[in-house]
Amino acid sequence: MLAITNAKVLTITKGTVENGTVLVEAGKIVALGGPGLAIPAGSEVIDAGGRMLTPGIIDAHAHVSIWEEGLGWEGDDVNELTDPLTPHVRAIDAINPDELGLKDAVKGGITAIWSAPGSGNIIGGQGVAMKTYGKIMDKMILNTLGLKAALGENPKRVYGFQKKAPSTRMGSAAILREAFVKAQNYMRKIEKGQKDPEKAPERDIRLEPIVSVLKGEQYLRMHAHRADDIMTAIRVSEEFAFKVSIEHCTEGHKIADELAKRNIPVVIGPTLGARSKIELRDKTFKTPAICVKAGVKISLMTDHPVIPVHYLPLCAGFAVKEGLAEDEAFRAITINPAELLGIAGRLGSIEPGKDADLVLWNGHPMEVKGNVEMTMVDGQVVYRKGCCA
Amino acid sequence: MILAIKDGRVITMAGPVLERATVLIEDGKIRSVGPGTGIPEGAQVIDAAGKVVMPGIMDAHTHIGVHEDGLGWEGADGNECTDPATPQVRALDGINPEDMAFEDVRAAGITACTSAPGSGNVLGGEGVVIKTFGKTVDQMFVRVWGMKAAFGENPKRIYREQKKMPTTRMGTAAILRENLVKAQNYLIKLEAGEKDPDKLPERDLKMEALVRVLRREHPLRAHAHRADDIVTAIRIAEEFGIKVSIEHCTEGHKIAGYLAEKGVPCVVGPSMTGREKVELQNLTFETAGILARAGVKIALMTDHPVIPLQYLPICAGLAIRSGLDEEDALKAITINAAEIMGVADRMGSIEPGKDADVIVLSGSPFELMTTVQYTLINGRVVYEVK
Numbered sequence: 001m002l003a004i005t006n007a008k009v010l011t012i013t014k015g016t017v018e019n020g021t022v023l024v025e026a027g028k029i030v031a032l033g034g035p036g037l038a039i040p041a042g043s044e045v046i047d048a049g050g051r052m053l054t055p056g057i058i059d060a061h062a063h064v065s066i067w068e069e070g071l072g073w074e075g076d077d078v079n080e081l082t083d084p085l086t087p088h089v090r091a092i093d094a095i096n097p098d099e100l101g102l103k104d105a106v107k108g109g110i111t112a113i114w115s116a117p118g119s120g121n122i123i124g125g126q127g128v129a130m131k132t133y134g135k136i137m138d139k140m141i142l143n144t145l146g147l148k149a150a151l152g153e154n155p156k157r158v159y160g161f162q163k164k165a166p167s168t169r170m171g172s173a174a175i176l177r178e179a180f181v182k183a184q185n186y187m188r189k190i191e192k193g194q195k196d197p198e199k200a201p202e203r204d205i206r207l208e209p210i211v212s213v214l215k216g217e218q219y220l221r222m223h224a225h226r227a228d229d230i231m232t233a234i235r236v237s238e239e240f241a242f243k244v245s246i247e248h249c250t251e252g253h254k255i256a257d258e259l260a261k262r263n264i265p266v267v268i269g270p271t272l273g274a275r276s277k278i279e280l281r282d283k284t285f286k287t288p289a290i291c292v293k294a295g296v297k298i299s300l301m302t303d304h305p306v307i308p309v310h311y312l313p314l315c316a317g318f319a320v321k322e323g324l325a326e327d328e329a330f331r332a333i334t335i336n337p338a339e340l341l342g343i344a345g346r347l348g349s350i351e352p353g354k355d356a357d358l359v360l361w362n363g364h365p366m367e368v369k370g371n372v373e374m375t376m377v378d379g380q381v382v383y384r385k386g387c388c389a
Numbered sequence: 390m391i392l393a394i395k396d397g398r399v400i401t402m403a404g405p406v407l408e409r410a411t412v413l414i415e416d417g418k419i420r421s422v423g424p425g426t427g428i429p430e431g432a433q434v435i436d437a438a439g440k441v442v443m444p445g446i447m448d449a450h451t452h453i454g455v456h457e458d459g460l461g462w463e464g465a466d467g468n469e470c471t472d473p474a475t476p477q478v479r480a481l482d483g484i485n486p487e488d489m490a491f492e493d494v495r496a497a498g499i500t501a502c503t504s505a506p507g508s509g510n511v512l513g514g515e516g517v518v519i520k521t522f523g524k525t526v527d528q529m530f531v532r533v534w535g536m537k538a539a540f541g542e543n544p545k546r547i548y549r550e551q552k553k554m555p556t557t558r559m560g561t562a563a564i565l566r567e568n569l570v571k572a573q574n575y576l577i578k579l580e581a582g583e584k585d586p587d588k589l590p591e592r593d594l595k596m597e598a599l600v601r602v603l604r605r606e607h608p609l610r611a612h613a614h615r616a617d618d619i620v621t622a623i624r625i626a627e628e629f630g631i632k633v634s635i636e637h638c639t640e641g642h643k644i645a646g647y648l649a650e651k652g653v654p655c656v657v658g659p660s661m662t663g664r665e666k667v668e669l670q671n672l673t674f675e676t677a678g679i680l681a682r683a684g685v686k687i688a689l690m691t692d693h694p695v696i697p698l699q700y701l702p703i704c705a706g707l708a709i710r711s712g713l714d715e716e717d718a719l720k721a722i723t724i725n726a727a728e729i730m731g732v733a734d735r736m737g738s739i740e741p742g743k744d745a746d747v748i749v750l751s752g753s754p755f756e757l758m759t760t761v762q763y764t765l766i767n768g769r770v771v772y773e774v775k
Contacts, residue, residue, distance in 0.1 A: 074668065077545075089563040092621075135616075
């Protein structure tokens with residue numbers, strides 16, 4: 001048993017507990033309480049000295065370790081730009097646990113991420129929700145949900161240069177629709193095959209992930225910056241009745257009501273960067289606050305390595321500076337991404353029964369001088385700055 | 390005709406070392422071995438007193454005869470880099486028995502090896518186990534063994550330049566998966582055709598080669614340097630229930646426990662080289678020892694011509710210097726190699742009934758100054774020191 005005592009515990013879902021104690025055993029949070037909570041004899045005690053304890057921070061959209069830092073093409077595995085449809089490629093096969101970005105994440109209190117293929121293809125491949133600490137990828141995986149897709153400038157730039165489709169937004173939407181129609185046809189054959197095995201189609205690993213989206217097993221995670229591209233994503237999702245999330249959502253503030261009335265989750269960012277493309281012209285840190293006020297459930301992203309992953313709490317701080325309520329900002333980097341990623345049963349808040357992925361802060365996480373004192377993953381201290389005995 | 394190698398210090402690899410023992414050879418096979426063995430009248434005798442006698446040395450991963458020594462593109466037949474999936478090509482068809490390397494190799498006591506396609510393709514083709522002596526490759530041939538596959542930098546470097554898939558590690562894995570799924574689909578048709586010949590599919594050489602892997606007739610031999618690439622190879626092998634060995638295994642020391650837990654054999658090397666690629670950053674001779682101590686079955690490779698094959702025992706010596714147990718080093722170049730190459734029923738130890746691939750050395754195989762006195766393949770002296 002391990003006890004973290006004398007902490008300002010931000011549970012995220014159940015308010016803040018001053019002078020709180022969190023008990024950890026076998027990798028899980030087993031109890032949470034005030035100073036009166038009994039600490040079993042023989043427990044190892046970490047005195048937080050009044051510091052803030054949060055759940056591990058979660059980045060809902062990053063390319064950590066698929067796009068490795070400090071390397072050239074050898075570590076760049078993020079975009080398979082040889083075909084605009086590569087639903088069958090999987091992030092899990094390109095992640096190097098021994099990578100600089102993951103180490104920064106752990107030091108920065110980011111204990112879980114969604115790492116995914118990039119946005120060069122219309123359907124880029126299967127992402128992965130994973131913990132940031134570990135040696136063997138297969139032991140770090142939380143789930144392999146979230147099919148990456150993209151609209152707007154990236155696919156039409158990449159394939160326009162190759163003189164292939166798509167070279168227009170129309171082309172991008174057509175390729176997306178065609179892929180879903182093929183998957184519908186395939187799904188119908190599978191259903192027939194369940195009644196009559198003679199009619200079962202051959203296995204097709206390109207269509208299987210799209211079928212999974214059609215069945216509602218996972219989100220299509222749609223890269224879209226401009227409001228019109230966001231609306232295209234919504235249009236296609238409604239035509240085929242699948243779940244979509246909007247990734248980047250740069251002009252989300254223009255159509256926040258449209259997003260809110262459909263309960264579409266959005267992941268906003270990377271806002272702490274330049275307006276490097278035309279579709280980023282209206283980028284602003286006001287977007288998160290406007291979306292939340294309209295009733296949209298938001299998460300924030302670094303899009304690492306676009307913004308280094310450990311700056312996610314600072315991005316949240318900038319959003320607060322532009323009007324986002326602080327508790328909403330915390331939710332946007334903890335429980336909201338956990339819900340979007342389908343891991344809220346294990347992560348995203350400090351509650352008994354959840355994984356003991358905890359971060360102890362020296363200062364406020366959203367302040368520049370806020371420092372991580374200690375990061376814990378599965379009840380194990382995986383980073384410690386030094387001061388806390 | 391009986392041949393007797395008498396009075397040597399015999400390292401059998403199948404029990405304790407026998408002092409002043411005699412190995413009897415008849416019809417290309419080992420007939421008996423032991424200190425009390427009498428020598429039949431009329432036998433040809435090699436006096437090995439004061440010498441070391443051991444099984445012929447084996448290299449589980451080379452490109453000998455495929456990447457020929459002393460030639461340019463004319464002798465380079467190791468990588469068919471026009472398509473990332475070429476399971477239908479066979480190393481057997483690319484080996485030149487007159488490659489000058491074979492002579493060096495026999496003089497170094499190496500009697501058998503795997504020669505395989507290179508690592509430019511995701512699926513590179515079928516390897517072959519050969520003996521290092523013969524006029525035609527069919528005489529050298531022992532068996533087809535292993536479907537070569539590659540992860541990491543090589544396939545994505547080659548096809549990136551050609552602007553084809555794979556340009557990423559994700560793409561490499563997807564090509565492998567997709568081809569294995571196609572082979573599963575083909576296998577379903579083959580099985581349907583066994584019951585009803587009307588349903589038999591057309592012959593497809595690519596699919597036939599992969600069906601042999603799915604049926605576990607031989608392993609996927611997965612080129613992988615970095616730890617994450619090794620784990621990807623194991624992940625995909627488990628998805629399809631196929632056998633796998635890890636080739637190179639440069640960062641195996643980082644995940645030795647995982648490799649041991651999975652029971653995956655590893656062929657380590659070529660370690661006597663520079664770190665000329667990013668994925669070789671963590672190259673060290675310590676890998677073999679760390680893996681063996683963790684309980685992983687290891688062999689060593691030269692990856693000839695990357696390291697000339699005759700230096701395999703020296704590589705083993707350097708691995709010993711970096712912590713590999715001497716007994717494990719011996720296994721790595723004899724019986725473990727034979728097991729990983731699928732020929733342990735015929736090679737890798739001095740035991741009655743096995744092929745008479747035997748060498749006589751002036752001392753320990755791991756010492757630089759040791760010289761090979763005799764190399765025998767199938768009971769025939771193919772090298773004798775002058």
